[in-house]
Amino acid sequence: xxxxxxTPRHLVMGMTNKKSLKxxxxxxxxxxxxxxxxxxxxxxxxxxxxxxxxTENNSVPSRFxxxxxxxxxxxxxxxxxxxxxxxxxxxxxxxxxxxxDHYNEQFFGPGTRLTVL
Amino acid sequence: xxxxxxxxxxxSVSEGxxxxxxxxxxxxxxxxxxxxxQYPNQGLQLLLKYTSAATLVKGINGFEAEFKKSETSFHxxxxxxxxxxxxxxxxxxxxxxxxDMRFGAGTRLTVKx
Numbered sequence: 729x730x731x732x733x734x735t736p737r738h739l740v741m742g743m744t745n746k747k748s749l750k751x752x753x754x755x756x757x758x759x760x761x762x763x764x765x766x767x768x769x770x771x772x773x774x775x776x777x778x779x780x781x782x783t784e785n786n787s788v789p790s791r792f793x794x795x796x797x798x799x800x801x802x803x804x805x806x807x808x809x810x811x812x813x814x815x816x817x818x819x820x821x822x823x824x825x826x827x828x829d830h831y832n833e834q835f836f837g838p839g840t841r842l843t844v845l
Numbered sequence: 846x847x848x849x850x851x852x853x854x855x856x857s858v859s860e861g862x863x864x865x866x867x868x869x870x871x872x873x874x875x876x877x878x879x880x881x882x883q884y885p886n887q888g889l890q891l892l893l894k895y896t897s898a899a900t901l902v903k904g905i906n907g908f909e910a911e912f913k914k915s916e917t918s919f920h921x922x923x924x925x926x927x928x929x930x931x932x933x934x935x936x937x938x939x940x941x942x943x944x945d946m947r948f949g950a951g952t953r954l955t956v957k958x
Binding site for chain 2: 732734768769770771773776784818820825833834835836837838839
């Protein structure tokens with residue numbers, strides 16, 4: 729596997745279910761990101777991890793719980809979701825979070841299409 | 846706070862015609878600017894980026910964009926559209942302290958034969 733992979737690619741769940749999204753990067757990066765892409769809305773940054781430490785939580789509801797056990801893996805644990813949480817969830821990684829004089833390109837996975845019934 | 850505005854949620858061109866996708870940014874300091882492309886059922890792929898070197902930036906697949914500070918714009922162009930260019934295009938901005946990006950709402954490009 730190369731780049732950034734996400735599993736599952738599609739997920740349908742009820743509002744009372746608990747599920748997890750998985751992201752894995754094979755690029756040796758230290759920063760990982762979760763984004764939410766809803767129809768007709770801009771891509772929203774949800775969480776950022778840098779060297780396994782969470783550095784950003786963009787006012788995301790607690791029914792979304794991220795986990796970063798190591799620099800290569802990122803999870804998004806889901807519980808008691810609402811229908812409006814249905815969206816494409818994208819994971820990305822970059823060398824690290826800091827930019828400074830150079831930009832660290834973010835590489836995106838293909839996303840998990842989540843449908844909450 | 847930084848933000849970008851993409852003018853036109855839908856752009857349709859004929860094959861071989863000029864592609865112009867508009868993006869205006871709002872930032873108090875010179876930002877980094879990006880264009881990403883998203884094909885159906887795929888993640889985002891970086892087309893090109895502006896990081897304060899040359900103002901005319903060339904990217905992949907024949908696309909280029911010009912940073913115009915006076916107009917706070919970073920429009921994406923391609924001289925001749927190809928059917929394979931049909932996709933969703935996103936403009937994004939980030940500051941120079943971290944990699945956190947703010948994306949525009951996207952522009953869907955349709956290419957007619």
